[in-house]
Amino acid sequence: MTGSELEQLYRDHGHAVLRRAKRLLRDDDDARDIVQDVFLDVFRHPERFAARSSIATYLYSATTHACLNRLRDGRNRTRLVAIETAGRSHQSPARGETRAFACELLAGLPADEAALAVYLYCDELTHEEVAGLLGCSRRHVGDLASQLRRRIMERVA
Amino acid sequence: MIWIHLSELAVDRLLAGELAAGDEAAMRDHAADCARCGALLDDALAVQRTFVPDESPLRFVTPLPAPRPFADRPPRRASTFGVIAAVAALAAGLAVALTWPHANADGSVRTKGAAIVGFFVEHDGQIRRGAPHETVMPGDRVELFTTALEPVWFAAISDDARGLRNVYVAPRRVEPGREQLLPVATELDDTLGTEVVTGVFCESAFDAGTIDPDAPPHGCSVDHFTLVKVSR
Numbered sequence: 001m002t003g004s005e006l007e008q009l010y011r012d013h014g015h016a017v018l019r020r021a022k023r024l025l026r027d028d029d030d031a032r033d034i035v036q037d038v039f040l041d042v043f044r045h046p047e048r049f050a051a052r053s054s055i056a057t058y059l060y061s062a063t064t065h066a067c068l069n070r071l072r073d074g075r076n077r078t079r080l081v082a083i084e085t086a087g088r089s090h091q092s093p094a095r096g097e098t099r100a101f102a103c104e105l106l107a108g109l110p111a112d113e114a115a116l117a118v119y120l121y122c123d124e125l126t127h128e129e130v131a132g133l134l135g136c137s138r139r140h141v142g143d144l145a146s147q148l149r150r151r152i153m154e155r156v157a
Numbered sequence: 158m159i160w161i162h163l164s165e166l167a168v169d170r171l172l173a174g175e176l177a178a179g180d181e182a183a184m185r186d187h188a189a190d191c192a193r194c195g196a197l198l199d200d201a202l203a204v205q206r207t208f209v210p211d212e213s214p215l216r217f218v219t220p221l222p223a224p225r226p227f228a229d230r231p232p233r234r235a236s237t238f239g240v241i242a243a244v245a246a247l248a249a250g251l252a253v254a255l256t257w258p259h260a261n262a263d264g265s266v267r268t269k270g271a272a273i274v275g276f277f278v279e280h281d282g283q284i285r286r287g288a289p290h291e292t293v294m295p296g297d298r299v300e301l302f303t304t305a306l307e308p309v310w311f312a313a314i315s316d317d318a319r320g321l322r323n324v325y326v327a328p329r330r331v332e333p334g335r336e337q338l339l340p341v342a343t344e345l346d347d348t349l350g351t352e353v354v355t356g357v358f359c360e361s362a363f364d365a366g367t368i369d370p371d372a373p374p375h376g377c378s379v380d381h382f383t384l385v386k387v388s389r
Contacts, residue, residue: 003340015208016169019201023165040341044327056173060166125164133166 006043013055014039017063024067024118034066041066053132061115061133068114113151116144163187163194168201272305274313274356274380275336287382294389295347301326301356302336309333309358312365318350318386324365325354345386352384 017038021031038059042049049058109117119125119133127141134141163171163184170176171184188194276287279298293299303311313325325343345352355370357363359377370379 006340013173015205016172016201018208019204020165020169043340044329054170054173054175056169056175057166060169123164123166124162125166126161129164129166 006039009042009055010039013059016056017059020060020063021067024064025070030070034063034070037066038062053135057132064115064118064133065111068111068118113148116148120145120148162191163197165197165201168198171198172201172205272303272309272311272356272358272378272380274301274303274311274354274382276301276354276382277338279342287384290383290385293345293384293386295345295349295386296389297345298342299325299345299354299384300338300342301354302338303331303356303358304335304337305331305333305358307333309360310362311339311359312357312363312368313354314357314365314368314370315352315354317346317348317352319348321348328357328359328363328365330362345384349386349388352386354382354384356380 014035017035018031021034021038022028025031025034041062042059048062049055053061116130116134119130125133127138127145130141130145131138134144167176167184171181176184185198188198276291277284277300278287278291278293279300280294284300287299301313303309305311309331310328311326311331312328315323315325317323326339326341329339331337331339357365357368357370357373357377357379359374361376363374363377368374368377370381373379
């Protein structure tokens, strides 16, 4: 990737990365740091993108992971989901419980599962969208979601 | 595609122009009738409109990776620093950078194809060319440039006064030419003392984490410069 390509990518998609990071981190300065990290990472490791998904999808995933890495502190991760949960009065009680459990669990999840929990419970993405983010089939996403749900239930039990 | 509610990802893809025309129209129709999704889309559009790319990514500071212990290599010999300083002087001058062969400071001949790393220092908004044993301060930015006759893979690694190594520039391909400025800069941390920056040039891609600057593998050459970091 050349410098001018990076510049163009930043101009075209920087706003989306910034918005995503602000939403997850709730901190403007941290979000701007994430924007830098994400675009520098693309610049340094263009092979990670490698056109396996759309660039918007890739940046969404990369930003999520970058934010979760920033939120290594479990309490912060919990805060992330708690914030996301608040104000969503439209959700059913059962769904609300699942969210709350995911909130508790998020702190202890490995990075990939934490990202999956965010996609499913915070972002409410469809399995098709998650499949695009993870680069796998919808069926596999279903399996991963079931595993995650089981883990949540085991934790609750 | 059926849109139940718009996800943030879907909005990103919409604004990026990645959706099929039918999907995009369906999304916009849905957003027009759904307060939640309408607000989500409006918010995204507002951020897009107001986003000011005020800082070029080419000026982004490279965050240093977590330092790893410098346990695998013996301490640099004192005599090495004389060589380093002289080579750095050569790099800083670059008077005959593209006229090979010429002599290295240690008396050896730099063969055709050898390459040079040099640097600029940005201190409080002022940029200056780096010199041998350049005095720098925490927070200064160092920008590297290379001079090479052929396309080559380049990385810069740094050994600081604590004996910790950082990768300033991960391996990347650089084009031939004189003083090719690299599009990343490094902000210096607060570790004071002498820091040796080694530019590694190889014919093919390599792993900066495993290479030994004192014994570069076949097909690689190295060049050094020294920074002397003092407190502000």
